Amino acid sequence: MSHLILVINLGSTTTKLALYRDLSCTYIKTYSHDKGIIKLDQKAQEEIRYQIIIDFLNESNTNASDIDFVSARGGLLKPIEGGTYLINDDMLLDLNTRRYGEHASNLSGILAHSFAKNHGIKAVITDPVVVDELCDEARLTGIKDVNRKSIFHALNQKAVARKFADSIDQTYEDLRLIVIHMGGGITVGAHLGGKVIDVNNGLKGDGPMSPTRAGSIPVDALLDYLEDTNISHADLISLVSKRSGLLSHLDSADVEEIVSSIKEGDRDKEQVVSAMVFQIAKEIGAKAAVLKGQVDQIIFTGGLSYSDYIIDSITEYVDFIAPITVYAGELEMDALAYGAYSVLEDNRLLKSYIREEEHD
Template sequence: MEKFILVLNLGSTTTKVALFRDLNCHIVKTYSHDKGLISRGINEQKSVRYETIIQFLKDSKVAPEEISIVAARGGLLQPVEGGTYLVNEDMLDDLTSGKYGDHASNLSGILAAEFAGDYDIEAVITDPVVVDELCIQAQYTGIKGIRRTSIFHALNQKAVARKYAAGINKNYEDLNLIVIHMGGGITVGAHHLGRVIDVNNGLNGDGPMSPTRAGSLPVNGLLKYLDRHNLSHQEINKLISKQGGLLSHLNTEDVRDIVAAVEKGDTHSAEVLEAMAFQIGKEIGAKAAVLHGQVDQIIFTGGVSRSEYVMDLIKPYISFLAPITVYPGELEMEALAYGAYTIEQDRTLLKTYRAEVSHD
């Protein structure tokens, strides 16, 4: 009997697990964790999260020996190009040490490797958030020593780009696309012939404001804000990446609640949503310029794209640029399974992660 691909996608508060045969989802389940667990460091969560995965297999009546490969969400690593990577010792060292940041997503690769080691199979990750294919021009800033970095929804952006390409019987590598992931953070990528040559850093204060992130800020205004409130670097980073955007203005990040308030006549909520749509439209226009105006399709994805109200606010700014397609929600589990499946079919596609060599 053909074996399964086990897919692991660990977030801050959830463990999402799925089984695929080829590219067909057999079963998927999301486990929510209590605050007691998620308040611990990621290494302290390992045993509970691992047991969750084993319990999922028991509930699914699938033995570990029926798994051929583990496909995991990529964590915070050094910048890499897009693709599927073997979870090797170099990667494990960087995920476990938190060298590039501590996030629950690091546990995906760590636990995938543990499971793979227990059952003598391979573990892989695909298109982690640190995929960096920026053209050299996109990396420059106006201050020597400060470079723009690529942190974005690489997995889902590339997944929906490939899905669109397949739907029109073309290769992703033959198209120019602008892909917008709208979730808690918003990233807008210029996909040029299969590479994301420009994208806003959706985590650390770049691009449009989003439900929980501040987006680009006027530097002088930010400096004055720091002085007024006497904030530490840690506090301002939290404000920018977790407490900004809609949450800062409206005390909620839930777009459904905000739209409901607008429909009841809340003009301030309407104004804030319109401002977010304005900023998203500007960012899309900038990416169209990067692609020299040669845009085959504009593609929206992520949870916020389910809101017709928000989409109707954005479309007037961009409809003249290219046709628009919307894939609401996300395709992360499918994308992870796809990455594992493709390297099972063609081993030459498997990439090797190498830790950055220190020059100290």
């Protein structure tokens, strides 16, 4: 028996919705939002975004009662291993209270749960950004009470890893891969045994700089910057996660436009992009060392992977490590449908989210 799956993927400026009949997409649409909606807080957006889901079903001539299952993008939760999780009361409480942070992706799970509850079905999330499968060596730092956090493009990284495995008739768990997601943020993961045992935190200052993020910064230089500018903690987080990288150097994060200027002879822009490429290549080399030089494939994905200039520039540094495959863009919607379909076919794969107790 086939299943009709509603996929919900909310970003800060868009609502992406799709219908899948098992693993085949039958209807998909992205709704872009104006500033009037974007500036509202999470709670205020709930009713507006829920109505968009209803409008989507009407546009696709789908009765809400025909939906068998809902699959949503995971939000900011406690660190968890990869997989598909039921949106239960524990998860819903953490999402609603924004315990681990506020992001539009939190709303995906909240609205999925509301829709599922209204129609007597189940809702799940798959591979949220907080997937944490780091080995102990990757987690520890030189300061006892400071550990590295795993925040990365888990959903898309694992999706393209599985796609590559399928393309060579292998299983994801049997391959040793380096996967690089290049978008507004850049994360480079070492995949071993079906787990991401090492990955840079692509959000708050780790790894290569990206179009909008700082990447790793020398501690002494950052401390001097803090003293010179007297910047607040909140403003510093905003700086390193939203207003750094190419945007800081070039006042633009539009890579296509920047590359076009480079090809016309803009040496200043070429220097900055070359630095970003250099840092991405270094991160790939580090992950090759983590995998002890035994790498089956290097896989590029994300929006920047559409740029032949960027891919070719990085390839010059790393093609000695392993063969290279490019899956430009992202497979998030397919990955969310896959997660839901997998547990529909085998309920033993469904995981439970258990909330951590809060301490004073």
